[in-house]
Amino acid sequence: MNHKTPTHEEKMRHLAAMLEDMGSVMMTTSASGTLEDSRTRPMSVAKRDGDGTLYFLTSAETSQVKDARAAEIGICTTQSKTEYVALRGTFVVQHDRALIEELWSKWADAYFPKGKEDPSIRIMTFRPKTAELWDMSGPKGIAYLIDVAKALL
DSSP: OOOOOOOHHHHHHHHHHHHHTOOEEEEEEESSSSGGGEEEEEEEOSEEOTTSOEEEEEETTSHHHHHHHHHOEEEEEEEOSSEEEEEEEEEEEEOOHHHHHHHOOHHHHHHOTTOTTOTTEEEEEEEEEEEEEEEOSSSSOEEEEEEHHHHHO
């Protein structure tokens, strides 16, 4: 039996495909950067990039924005019936009107009743440094760790 180890590029394509199929993640943030202060909550993903970068629309008043501004580090996890992804990386919070326009959706309309001009809207961008993937859909399943930061250099 010939088992070829996937290349970094193949792993990145697999990560992008897995994330594309998953509409929400469990986002973990910590104001102090420690596990003791961490909080986890579900978040809908507004956009995904091929390198695993995730974009979220949220309010400036939320705990995840406050945590991300304080410590910037975090974790995003998601799963389907047979696939699991755990991303570790950093958050950036911004108020970019053009990006808000690009990311706007019917979901955002429901969450922000004042519309896309609501001054409290923030974009949380999550840039992974590492990704762990488990794909149990095949007979033996696969699992691997990706140094995502390598792909960004």
